[in-house]
Amino acid sequence: MTSIEPSRELIGFIGGGNMASAIIGGLIRQGVAPEHIRVVEPFESTRAALVALHGVQVEAAAGEFLRGTSLIVWAVKPQVFMEAAAPVRAVASNALHLSVMAGIRSGSIAAACGTQRIVRCMPNTPALIGRGMTALFAPAELDDKDRTRAEQVIRTTGDALWVEREEQLDAVTALSGSGPAYVFYFLEAMQEAGQKMGLSAAQARQLAVGTFDGASALAAASPDPLGVLRERVTSKGGTTYAALTSMEGSGVKEAFIRAMQAAQQRAVELGDEFGR
Numbered sequence: 001m002t003s004i005e006p007s008r009e010l011i012g013f014i015g016g017g018n019m020a021s022a023i024i025g026g027l028i029r030q031g032v033a034p035e036h037i038r039v040v041e042p043f044e045s046t047r048a049a050l051v052a053l054h055g056v057q058v059e060a061a062a063g064e065f066l067r068g069t070s071l072i073v074w075a076v077k078p079q080v081f082m083e084a085a086a087p088v089r090a091v092a093s094n095a096l097h098l099s100v101m102a103g104i105r106s107g108s109i110a111a112a113c114g115t116q117r118i119v120r121c122m123p124n125t126p127a128l129i130g131r132g133m134t135a136l137f138a139p140a141e142l143d144d145k146d147r148t149r150a151e152q153v154i155r156t157t158g159d160a161l162w163v164e165r166e167e168q169l170d171a172v173t174a175l176s177g178s179g180p181a182y183v184f185y186f187l188e189a190m191q192e193a194g195q196k197m198g199l200s201a202a203q204a205r206q207l208a209v210g211t212f213d214g215a216s217a218l219a220a221a222s223p224d225p226l227g228v229l230r231e232r233v234t235s236k237g238g239t240t241y242a243a244l245t246s247m248e249g250s251g252v253k254e255a256f257i258r259a260m261q262a263a264q265q266r267a268v269e270l271g272d273e274f275g276r
């Protein structure tokens with residue numbers, strides 16, 4: 001599933017920002033020839049950066065150079081999708097459309113691009129270093145070949161999983177899409193606490209980041225429930241016990257759950273806004 005067969009297939013990107021660049025880098029590492037990748041990007045310095053970094057073909061506006069693309073990756077901000085769609089539809093309505101745009105629902109993409117061949121996904125920023133965690137969704141009618149193709153492309157940026165219902169992408173947005181910011185927030189708090197307790201900022205940062213990294217790897221490698229992993233390092237009356245009891249007393253977990261529900265609600269609102 002992780003490797004992409006070198007082929008003459010043309011792949012178009014609408015928007016050449018961070019996410020597009022992460023996926024383009026992944027595709028090229030997997031053997032896709034840069035000259036088979038065509039990017040629409042209105043901002044001149046971003047176009048120059050894409051050429052310098054990846055050697056792909058870039059244009060300021062969608063047009064004939066996208067004709068013949070069998071895959072279109074949508075990586076513009078949701079606000080500009082509607083205006084960007086019309087010129088793409090004219091030349092690429094036969095392609096598989098893979099969207100990384102937050103909030104734009106598959107029905108809106110179908111209507112704007114004149115196709116039912118759609119996969120939506122929600123990546124996150126670690127995709128920029130090949131460590132992304134992406135959830136994918138496709139309407140039931142989409143065939144396995146298109147599903148496999150979309151997953152192959154996304155897997156060049158990290159790990160992937162499928163969700164069965166489109167509204168689950170709003171939960172994914174709240175969990176893994178926005179999740180890196182929660183991790184940074186938690187890391188900041190750990191660093192600040194470390195400094196208050198006498199460590200340097202650099203020491204506290206290294207300890208906090210290394211702990212997240214190691215604990216995440218441990219959780220990924222273990223079949224045990226997360227609560228069991230936590231209990232294993234929490235002996236009654238010990239230091240970790242003191243910290244977790246304090247967190248429980250302050251309602252940290254409930255606050256965290258409420259925060260993620262707020263993110264999910266916002267994702268629903270954005271979907272309603274852009275779907276109009």
Ligand SMILES: NC(=O)c1ccc[n+]([C@@H]2O[C@H](COP(=O)([O-])OP(=O)(O)OC[C@H]3O[C@@H](n4cnc5c(N)ncnc54)[C@H](OP(=O)(O)O)[C@@H]3O)[C@@H](O)[C@H]2O)c1
Nearest residue numbers: 015016017018019043075076077078084100101102123125
């Ligand atoms: N970054 C993330 O972690 C993340 C995670 C999940 C989902 N997403 C979603 O992925 C999408 C792209 O995000 P991003 O972080 O890659 O954003 P970004 O870096 O701002 O990239 C968007 C690019 O699209 C270009 N663009 C604007 N209007 C266009 C048009 N009409 N036609 C073609 N290109 C156009 C922009 O150019 P200008 O600079 O000239 O405007 C910009 O380079 C968004 O929908 C976002 O919600 C991002």
